Amino acid sequence: MPLTIKVTEETFTPRQQAVLTAALDLLVENGDGLTMTAVARRASCSKETLYKWFGDRDGLLTATVQWQAAKVRMPQVDRSGLSAKTLRASIEQFARDLLTVITGEVSITLNRTAVTHAAQEKDSLGMIVLENGPLAIRRRLKPILEAGRDARLLRFTSSEDAYRTFFGLVVRDVQIRLLLGDKALTQTNVADNIEADVKAATDQFFALYGAKATTA
Amino acid sequence: MPLTIKVTEETFTPRQQAVLTAALDLLVENGDGLTMTAVARRASCSKETLYKWFGDRDGLLTATVQWQAAKVRMPQVDRSGLSAKTLRASIEQFARDLLTVITGEVSITLNRTAVTHAAQEKDSLGMIVLENGPLAIRRRLKPILEAGRDARLLRFTSSEDAYRTFFGLVVRDVQIRLLLGDKALTQTNVADNIEADVKAATDQFFALYGAKATTA
DNA sequence: TCGCAGGCGTACCGTACGGTACGGTTCTAG
DNA sequence: CTAGAACCGTACCGTACGGTACGCCTGCGA
Numbered sequence: 001m002p003l004t005i006k007v008t009e010e011t012f013t014p015r016q017q018a019v020l021t022a023a024l025d026l027l028v029e030n031g032d033g034l035t036m037t038a039v040a041r042r043a044s045c046s047k048e049t050l051y052k053w054f055g056d057r058d059g060l061l062t063a064t065v066q067w068q069a070a071k072v073r074m075p076q077v078d079r080s081g082l083s084a085k086t087l088r089a090s091i092e093q094f095a096r097d098l099l100t101v102i103t104g105e106v107s108i109t110l111n112r113t114a115v116t117h118a119a120q121e122k123d124s125l126g127m128i129v130l131e132n133g134p135l136a137i138r139r140r141l142k143p144i145l146e147a148g149r150d151a152r153l154l155r156f157t158s159s160e161d162a163y164r165t166f167f168g169l170v171v172r173d174v175q176i177r178l179l180l181g182d183k184a185l186t187q188t189n190v191a192d193n194i195e196a197d198v199k200a201a202t203d204q205f206f207a208l209y210g211a212k213a214t215t216a
Numbered sequence: 217m218p219l220t221i222k223v224t225e226e227t228f229t230p231r232q233q234a235v236l237t238a239a240l241d242l243l244v245e246n247g248d249g250l251t252m253t254a255v256a257r258r259a260s261c262s263k264e265t266l267y268k269w270f271g272d273r274d275g276l277l278t279a280t281v282q283w284q285a286a287k288v289r290m291p292q293v294d295r296s297g298l299s300a301k302t303l304r305a306s307i308e309q310f311a312r313d314l315l316t317v318i319t320g321e322v323s324i325t326l327n328r329t330a331v332t333h334a335a336q337e338k339d340s341l342g343m344i345v346l347e348n349g350p351l352a353i354r355r356r357l358k359p360i361l362e363a364g365r366d367a368r369l370l371r372f373t374s375s376e377d378a379y380r381t382f383f384g385l386v387v388r389d390v391q392i393r394l395l396l397g398d399k400a401l402t403q404t405n406v407a408d409n410i411e412a413d414v415k416a417a418t419d420q421f422f423a424l425y426g427a428k429a430t431t432a
Numbered sequence: 433t434c435g436c437a438g439g440c441g442t443a444c445c446g447t448a449c450g451g452t453a454c455g456g457t458t459c460t461a462g
Numbered sequence: 463c464t465a466g467a468a469c470c471g472t473a474c475c476g477t478a479c480g481g482t483a484c485g486c487c488t489g490c491g492a
Contacts, residue, residue, distance in 0.1 A: 030336075030337075031334075031335030031336050031337070032332075032335055032336050109335070111392075111396070112331050112332070112334065112335040113335070114396055115328050115331045115332065115395045115396060116248075116328070116331065116332040116335060117397075118247075118328065118395065118396055118397030119247030119248055119325070119328040119329070119332060120246075120247050120248050121246075121247075123396070123397035123398075123399060126395075126396030126397040126398065127396070127397075127398070127399075129396060130393065130396050130398055134389050134392070134393070161416070164388045164389055165385065165388065165420065167388055167389045168384035168385050168386070168387060168388035168389070169381065169384050169385070170384070171384060171389075172380045172381065172383055172384035173350050173380055173383045173384070173387075175392060176327075176350070176391060176392070177346065177350070179331045179334065179342075179395075180327070180330050180331060180334055180339070180342030180343070180345055180346050181333075181334030181339035181342040181343075182339075182342065182343070182346055183339060183343075200377070204381065204424055207423065207424055208420055208423055208424065
């Protein structure tokens with residue numbers, strides 16, 4: 001399977017999507033339990049079909065991650081009619097989206113899979129996850145930030161730095177702890193605190209980059 | 217091998233440490249290449265000895281991680297004679313230590329190993345890494361922060377929140393991108409920027425929590 | 433009705449690797 | 463000098479899993 005630049009829902013037939021769903025379910029249920037035999041049994045198809053469609057195990061894994069990533073379509077935030085209020089609402093929404101995604105079971109599983117993959121000098125899965133996680137957020141957030149600057153609501157020199165600070169303020173140590181399986185961070189526990197964390201992170205972001213703030 | 221509460225250098229004989237060094241080297245060179253046969257060959261010992269000393273593959277892995285973690289002894293920062301200047305220097309030192317560690321090849325390898333491990337419902341390695349990484353920093357940073365607050369140099373209500381914000385400001389998206397194998401983040405590239413990042417993160421931390429700052 | 437493509441299920445193969453067994457060697461204690 | 467413990471090297475076993483081959487069934491177009 002060659003490098004696929006863009007994966008849409010139509011890239012796979014419904015039957016293939018059913019197979020990928022089975023693969024993703026297995027992955028979530030039991031991280032490394034993604035054996036070709038298990039997928040074939042779960043999806044009620046033959047292994048031969050799997051190899052015909054996806055080439056090899058890595059191809060199936062890649063297709064699964066790409067397909068799942070294509071499903072995550074974050075809500076577009078309106079850029080027009082920018083006011084202090086709407087800007088803040090947009091930023092909060094980004095923070096909420098980000099936290100909701102990274103604390104989700106599917107995201108944790110895919111990130112773990114990609115990290116494992118990267119430990120074997122194969123970074124393709126990592127790039128896919130990056131591309132559809134942090135980088136996707138960045139692509140959508142940067143224009144908002146720059147619009148905020150144009151409207152004299154934000155102050156910064158590098159929108160890249162502003163974005164990365166935002167990421168840090170929102171994610172903090174939550175993602176790495178979840179990936180490492182920290183039991184002190186029960187998922188429900190995290191989910192319950194998302195709203196408070198969103199507000200705190202947004203407050204801090206405006207404290208650093210708001211028009212009235214003085215940054216170094 | 218039962219749960220070892222604390223691992224010191226003396227926990228293992230020199231010969232055993234040589235074995236663990238070999239294991240760590242193999243892990244760094246080639247993430248998943250840690251086979252018992254490879255370790256035995258690299259360390260010039262027999263597999264039987266490995267099993268006698270470490271029980272099974274997981275025991276060897278755990279011992280390797282624990283032993284490496286025990287080697288990382290971060291420099292203690294002086295808490296006495298707290299002034300604005302020394303406090304800032306301490307904070308900067310923490311930021312520098314944190315960034316230096318997480319961008320190191322060994323840290324990346326161990327984190328990847330622990331994440332992979334956590335994907336198999338085995339969180340012991342994850343806890344060890346957490347305990348000796350983020351949590352170790354936290355244990356040492358919190359007293360400094362609280363001393364800074366007592367000296368009216370910092371303002372915050374929860375030192376836990378202050379620590380986590382510090383972590384986010386320093387680490388941002390660097391760690392997850394390194395774990396995912398982002399090629400855009402060459403290690404040398406990151407290393408060259410550490411000083412600038414340290415300064416920026418410290419500035420932002422003081423902007424949020426410095427005595428003169430107004431936080432929400 | 434016939435032929436055939438697509439696909440299911442299963443049996444099969446090769447290999448890699450965790451774990452064990454065992455003979456041979458070195459070192460130490462008595 | 464000898465007995466035994468520790469340990470090295472290697473051969474071996476069992477299993478899990480990636481990948482292939484093949485027989486069978488179903489649906490569909492001619």
